[in-house]
Amino acid sequence: MSLIVQKFGGSSVADAESIKRVAKRIVDTRKAGNDVVVAVSAMGDTTDELIDLAHEVTPLPEPREMDMLLSSGERISMSLLAMAIKSMGYEARSFTGMQAGMITDAHHGAARIVDVTPVRIREALDDGAIAIVAGFQGFNVDTAEITTLGRGGSDTTAVALAAALGADVCEIYTDVDGIYTMDPRVVPLARKIDVITAEEMLELAASGAKVLYIRAVEFARRHGVTLRVRSSFNSNEGTLVINPKEGDTVEQPIVTGIATDLSEAKITIVGIPDVPGKAAQIFKIVAKTDANVDMIVQNVSAAATGLTDISFTLPKEQAQIVLQALRSEQEDVGFTALQHDDQIGKLALVGAGMRANSGVSAKLFEALYDNGINIDMISTSEIRISVVTRADTLEKAARAVHTAFGLDAESVAIVHAGTGR
Amino acid sequence: MSLIVQKFGGSSVADAESIKRVAKRIVDTRKAGNDVVVAVSAMGDTTDELIDLAHEVTPLPEPREMDMLLSSGERISMSLLAMAIKSMGYEARSFTGMQAGMITDAHHGAARIVDVTPVRIREALDDGAIAIVAGFQGFNVDTAEITTLGRGGSDTTAVALAAALGADVCEIYTDVDGIYTMDPRVVPLARKIDVITAEEMLELAASGAKVLYIRAVEFARRHGVTLRVRSSFNSNEGTLVINPKEGDTVEQPIVTGIATDLSEAKITIVGIPDVPGKAAQIFKIVAKTDANVDMIVQNVSAAATGLTDISFTLPKEQAQIVLQALRSEQEDVGFTALQHDDQIGKLALVGAGMRANSGVSAKLFEALYDNGINIDMISTSEIRISVVTRADTLEKAARAVHTAFGLDAESVAIVHAGTGR
Numbered sequence: 089m090s091l092i093v094q095k096f097g098g099s100s101v102a103d104a105e106s107i108k109r110v111a112k113r114i115v116d117t118r119k120a121g122n123d124v125v126v127a128v129s130a131m132g133d134t135t136d137e138l139i140d141l142a143h144e145v146t147p148l149p150e151p152r153e154m155d156m157l158l159s160s161g162e163r164i165s166m167s168l169l170a171m172a173i174k175s176m177g178y179e180a181r182s183f184t185g186m187q188a189g190m191i192t193d194a195h196h197g198a199a200r201i202v203d204v205t206p207v208r209i210r211e212a213l214d215d216g217a218i219a220i221v222a223g224f225q226g227f228n229v230d231t232a233e234i235t236t237l238g239r240g241g242s243d244t245t246a247v248a249l250a251a252a253l254g255a256d257v258c259e260i261y262t263d264v265d266g267i268y269t270m271d272p273r274v275v276p277l278a279r280k281i282d283v284i285t286a287e288e289m290l291e292l293a294a295s296g297a298k299v300l301y302i303r304a305v306e307f308a309r310r311h312g313v314t315l316r317v318r319s320s321f322n323s324n325e326g327t328l329v330i331n332p333k334e335g336d337t338v339e340q341p342i343v344t345g346i347a348t349d350l351s352e353a354k355i356t357i358v359g360i361p362d363v364p365g366k367a368a369q370i371f372k373i374v375a376k377t378d379a380n381v382d383m384i385v386q387n388v389s390a391a392a393t394g395l396t397d398i399s400f401t402l403p404k405e406q407a408q409i410v411l412q413a414l415r416s417e418q419e420d421v422g423f424t425a426l427q428h429d430d431q432i433g434k435l436a437l438v439g440a441g442m443r444a445n446s447g448v449s450a451k452l453f454e455a456l457y458d459n460g461i462n463i464d465m466i467s468t469s470e471i472r473i474s475v476v477t478r479a480d481t482l483e484k485a486a487r488a489v490h491t492a493f494g495l496d497a498e499s500v501a502i503v504h505a506g507t508g509r
Numbered sequence: 510m511s512l513i514v515q516k517f518g519g520s521s522v523a524d525a526e527s528i529k530r531v532a533k534r535i536v537d538t539r540k541a542g543n544d545v546v547v548a549v550s551a552m553g554d555t556t557d558e559l560i561d562l563a564h565e566v567t568p569l570p571e572p573r574e575m576d577m578l579l580s581s582g583e584r585i586s587m588s589l590l591a592m593a594i595k596s597m598g599y600e601a602r603s604f605t606g607m608q609a610g611m612i613t614d615a616h617h618g619a620a621r622i623v624d625v626t627p628v629r630i631r632e633a634l635d636d637g638a639i640a641i642v643a644g645f646q647g648f649n650v651d652t653a654e655i656t657t658l659g660r661g662g663s664d665t666t667a668v669a670l671a672a673a674l675g676a677d678v679c680e681i682y683t684d685v686d687g688i689y690t691m692d693p694r695v696v697p698l699a700r701k702i703d704v705i706t707a708e709e710m711l712e713l714a715a716s717g718a719k720v721l722y723i724r725a726v727e728f729a730r731r732h733g734v735t736l737r738v739r740s741s742f743n744s745n746e747g748t749l750v751i752n753p754k755e756g757d758t759v760e761q762p763i764v765t766g767i768a769t770d771l772s773e774a775k776i777t778i779v780g781i782p783d784v785p786g787k788a789a790q791i792f793k794i795v796a797k798t799d800a801n802v803d804m805i806v807q808n809v810s811a812a813a814t815g816l817t818d819i820s821f822t823l824p825k826e827q828a829q830i831v832l833q834a835l836r837s838e839q840e841d842v843g844f845t846a847l848q849h850d851d852q853i854g855k856l857a858l859v860g861a862g863m864r865a866n867s868g869v870s871a872k873l874f875e876a877l878y879d880n881g882i883n884i885d886m887i888s889t890s891e892i893r894i895s896v897v898t899r900a901d902t903l904e905k906a907a908r909a910v911h912t913a914f915g916l917d918a919e920s921v922a923i924v925h926a927g928t929g930r
Binding site: 104107108138141142144145146147148149150152153154156157159160161163164166167168170171172174175181182184187208232 | 569605
């Protein structure tokens, strides 16, 4: 008998019919002889609708009250799900974040889990019941207040429960069949990945892959939780996200997957005096704006002028405030101009096998060159190579690289249309 | 400085605009120098919508999960209300039933309040904040489960808080101007009552008046809480519901108000052997069906036959099951026939002054006789006289009696159209 944690997102429980379908899926897992704990999100767009309602009442809702408001969403979905399971003849009990022992810090709206004490969950399991837990929400002990975990919080709830309960696997149900070598909406010949390491998954998620939230994968990696990403619309095996221990001889492909990202802009600071400390000075200014800087590239200084350029990428919507901050310090830093480019695309190649293989960059650059695609920036980690190209050549680049690294499937992927959240 | 508890029902907080209007009303009370605690219902029809959703999922929702589901409604309204107040520059904190210390028995769906420990409410007041409490919900300590109080539960929440906090007054905001001598939709010349005793209010509510729930008035009477029923759409004084102590010389009108009720049916058991124990036998059968018997009348036995008839009234929807129960025991009881009449109307005259005044019945019967209205049944309590007439003469009867007892106002009442809940 295994202990399985299952997470169902909002689109899986959007209405009464979906809730009944999910209940059947849970009951099937129970019938197969497993203990089951479920983390569930609010129904459909409930959370967004509640946020809209709050903004109708006041432009700046109080974070504590916002958490009180938003945490009502999962109470609705979890109680309905428990009712549906009970009506199928199986015992089920729903639990709020607090009842489930999801203890967080006091940071309303983006609380971090500091401990999980799932006493009532264990009791429910001991009684033979299926435990349904409200995703996305927790409880701060010092303030006795209800908190929420922020976007993707339900994935984190599921992984944290799996870690605390020592579950055999944490299944993340979504509306796609698993993790793909590349978003099938961009590259139709994308292949579903059977097994991926959490490390690779993290790099893909950080590079724009949307199926899993970085935070949940990080949590899973840190606590050694095995994830399975699978569709709530069929019984396919999905993708297993594993945490190989050091010394495990897992055969790792050179390239496991590719992610693309059109959400970033590039800022270039032109004509910076090439003296020590300038980069630190610049990124201290940027850091003050709370911008999430991604790639940074510094050109080699032209010896004749003693000036250099620095480019970096960041989320498009953060560009204006950073430009403004830099402009106000232009005299002090001493650069000559600022350039802003929001028509860039980022492509990332991820594979744990890169560690042991050289020549990956060369092959990547060649594939792009052969297809007439210019590279604007390059950045690498141990298991990832990212390049920035023009936005309008990104899809072509992705298809070319997907083929060049032998990732193409023999037939076009059939995936359920949806948001992939 | 007074401590005022205010209760706002679903129709008062139906949307963002209404919530802002209610917030302003609360802030005005605070500005006037009072401490304010608010009990609030779920927005508009939220509770009914959640019940419908549950029935889409399963025909017999588990009561524990139903409470988990329904208790989400007030979390939404209370947090939005707290946000709205804060946006007006006043401190406000919302509290769930549990956080407010609303301790109940474990009876899901119709829990009774067993204790109120409003520690966090007092803290909030001490900090100068307005406390917003979820109506309708509580918490059972033994099971650590969330409960709901049943229909009208938010009124009960407000009264229980007022009692526990020793509030000066508990204001029940509704969509009518207060308690009327008679439903103004039936008798346009109905007059708003300025002061009524809780005892009279109870008799009116039990006789069909819809403005306050019996349970909340009972609670207020038992704990000596003064209620004020007033409109959330204007600043009129409304109706004060008081608890005069014995010996208080309150001048009490002979008739304070009139209630009518079309929701009952009459069952007559014909030809019952007039021997001791028959009535007990019959009402034991009726009690087993859980029917709510209201008036009972037994005819004088006709000496010649040794047979008698018994009539009683009960809610229309309970008539069939009671008839069935009686039929199945016909042989044993020995009656000759059953009659069922669902075209009856009940009219009740209520007034604490009846205690000290005779001749009220005579005046009532005369007024009805003068208007050609037949009386079918009569029942009296210390401060009430009820009669059953034909349903189609009930409104005429109400107007005639209203005039006869000098209750008519000089002009037609202007009341806000609405449900009066």
